[in-house]
Amino acid sequence: MRMNKINQINVKNVNLHYAAAAYKERSLKSLMANIFSKKETNNHVADIHALKNINVQIVSGERVGLLGHNGAGKSTFLKTVAGLYPISSGELKVQGQVRSLFDLSLGFEPDATGRENILYRGLLLGLSPKFMREKIDEIVEFADLGEFIDYPIKTYSAGMQVRLAFAISTTVGGDILLLDEVIGAGDANFMAKAKVRISSLIEKAEILVLASHDFGALQSICTRGLVFHHGELLFDGEITDAIAEYKKINGLADAN
Amino acid sequence: MFSYFSRVWAARYFWVHLALADLRSRWRRSFFGVTWSIIQPLGMTVLLTLVFSKLFNTDVLTYAPYVLSGIVVWEFISANTIGGSLSFVQADAYIKQCNHPLAIYTLRTVLGSSIVLMLASVSLYLWVAIMMPQNFGWSWLATLTIFPVVALIAWPVSTLLSYISTRFRDVPHALGLVMQSLWFVSPVYFEAKMFQNGGLHALVDYNPIYHILQLFRAPLLQGEWPTLSNYAFSLGTALFFGLIAIYVGYKAERKVIFYL
Numbered sequence: 156m157r158m159n160k161i162n163q164i165n166v167k168n169v170n171l172h173y174a175a176a177a178y179k180e181r182s183l184k185s186l187m188a189n190i191f192s193k194k195e196t197n198n199h200v201a202d203i204h205a206l207k208n209i210n211v212q213i214v215s216g217e218r219v220g221l222l223g224h225n226g227a228g229k230s231t232f233l234k235t236v237a238g239l240y241p242i243s244s245g246e247l248k249v250q251g252q253v254r255s256l257f258d259l260s261l262g263f264e265p266d267a268t269g270r271e272n273i274l275y276r277g278l279l280l281g282l283s284p285k286f287m288r289e290k291i292d293e294i295v296e297f298a299d300l301g302e303f304i305d306y307p308i309k310t311y312s313a314g315m316q317v318r319l320a321f322a323i324s325t326t327v328g329g330d331i332l333l334l335d336e337v338i339g340a341g342d343a344n345f346m347a348k349a350k351v352r353i354s355s356l357i358e359k360a361e362i363l364v365l366a367s368h369d370f371g372a373l374q375s376i377c378t379r380g381l382v383f384h385h386g387e388l389l390f391d392g393e394i395t396d397a398i399a400e401y402k403k404i405n406g407l408a409d410a411n
Numbered sequence: 412m413f414s415y416f417s418r419v420w421a422a423r424y425f426w427v428h429l430a431l432a433d434l435r436s437r438w439r440r441s442f443f444g445v446t447w448s449i450i451q452p453l454g455m456t457v458l459l460t461l462v463f464s465k466l467f468n469t470d471v472l473t474y475a476p477y478v479l480s481g482i483v484v485w486e487f488i489s490a491n492t493i494g495g496s497l498s499f500v501q502a503d504a505y506i507k508q509c510n511h512p513l514a515i516y517t518l519r520t521v522l523g524s525s526i527v528l529m530l531a532s533v534s535l536y537l538w539v540a541i542m543m544p545q546n547f548g549w550s551w552l553a554t555l556t557i558f559p560v561v562a563l564i565a566w567p568v569s570t571l572l573s574y575i576s577t578r579f580r581d582v583p584h585a586l587g588l589v590m591q592s593l594w595f596v597s598p599v600y601f602e603a604k605m606f607q608n609g610g611l612h613a614l615v616d617y618n619p620i621y622h623i624l625q626l627f628r629a630p631l632l633q634g635e636w637p638t639l640s641n642y643a644f645s646l647g648t649a650l651f652f653g654l655i656a657i658y659v660g661y662k663a664e665r666k667v668i669f670y671l
Contacts, residue, residue, distance in 0.1 A: 174669045238510040241665035257508050264432060266439065275432070278424045279509060 162251030162330040162362055164213040164236055169245035171206040171235055205231045207386045209245075213362055213379075220373040220394055221366040222401040223383035229366040232383065233257070233333045236364065251330030251362065254280065256321070265309035269300060269319055272308050276323045290326055297352070298322035299345075318345050325352050331362040350375065370398050412657070418512045426515040429502075430522035448530040452482045459600060469602070473632065476538050480627045481599040483531040487561060488620070489590055490524040495569025496576040496583045503671040513664055517569040521562050529558060532627075539631045546634035553637050557626040560642075563649040564623070567656035574659050577670045597621060619648040 380397025
C-alpha cells in the first residue's frame, strides 16, 4: 500500500519533566497541612523527571513490550510517542499514523447506541463519517455484542465497552498502535480473538508498542522488550530476557 | 501557523460532532427540545419589557426587540466567556488521549453557541417583521454578518480564557463577576441613549459590545445599515484577541496537558 513510507519511532536522548507547579496544591487547606506536617519531603515539590535520557529506535514490523513498576515511565513513554507530552530535551521523530488505546471508554456517549458510538469514536480518531460507515459492519461483527449494539452504551457492562472500543480502534487501523494495559479487560473468549486481531495487525508490518504487567500476553505478542525503572531505560532486548531482567531489578522471585 | 489551522480543519468532523452532542444532551428528553432556545429569550423579554418599559417610560413595541436582541447576543457572549473558559478543563479526557489542536475545544463552544444564537434570533426577526414592517429592507442582509463576526471574536477570546483558566482555576469564578460588570456598563438592556444622556459616551462609543449589537439593531430596529465603525470595532476586537490568542497558544499549548 504505502511502500515508500517507512514507519518508525526514533527517540534520541529524550528527557521529559512534568511541571511541578501543576501539581502543587495551592489551596489554603494544603498550606495549613504543610505547616503542621513533620515530614520535610512533603514541603518541596520538584519537577518530576519522568523520562531520563531515553534512546530507542523502533522500526516497521516490530512488536515492543514495555515493562516496569508502576510509575516507571511506561505510560509516559507511550504518551510522549503519541505526541501528547512535550519533551524537555532531545529528539523525537515519529513517522506514521499513530493510533493509541489508553482509555477505552473515552469518547463514548452513554445515551447513544453502540452503533452511533462507533461513528463518534471514529470521529474522535480524526476519521470521516464516510469512512466509518464503510467500516461499521466489520466493527459490529468483531465486537459481537448481538442485539446490544442497538442499545444505549449506558446499559453495557465494562467488558462490553472494552470489546466495542477495541473493535473500533483495531479496525480503523493506523501505522503505529500504542496500547496501555488494555489487553487485560474482556472475557477469555474475547481475549483470544483480540490476540488474533493484534497479530494480524502486526503482520501488516505495522509497529505495536504495548505496556503491560501480563507476562503471558507480552511473551505471546511481543518480540522485543524495554524495561523502565524510575524513568530510566535499563534494558532493551529480547522479550524473554527483558522479563527476566524486570524480575531481577524489582526483586521478584522467578517462577521457574 | 497555517499547518495549525489545517489540523483544526482536519479534525472538523470531531469538533462538529462535539458541538452537536452538546446541543443534543442539552435538549434531551425535554418536551420542547430545540424550541427552548426560542422560548427562553422570548419569555425573558416579556418579563423585562413589562418592568423596564414602565420604569424608563419607553414604548413597549420598540423596546421589546431591543431587549430581545440584547438577550440573545449576551447569552452568546457569556456562553463563550464564562462557559468557554472551561473548554479545556471539560475536554481533559480528550486532551490526555488525542493529539488534536486545543483550539478545536473552544471552537466546539463557539459552534454550539452560534447555533443557539441563530435559533434564538429567529424570534427577533419574526417580531420585527410583524411589528415593525417599515424597517424591512436590504439592510437586513447586514444582520447575517453578525454570526461570522461574533464567532471570529468568540473563538480567540474563549481560547485565551481557557488557557488562563486551566492554569488558574479561580478565573472562571471571577469571570462571572467580570461579565456582570461588563453587562452593567454596556447597552445590552439599557438603551444606548441612556448612557449618552448621562454623559457616558465612552461606554457606548468605544464598547465593542455596543458595536456588535448594532449589527443587529441598526437594520432591524432602525432600518439602517450598520456603520463602518461598527464593523471596524468588531473586527478590530477579533484581530486584537486573535493575535494574543495565537501568541499565548504558541507559548503554552504543549504545557496545558500538565495542568489538567
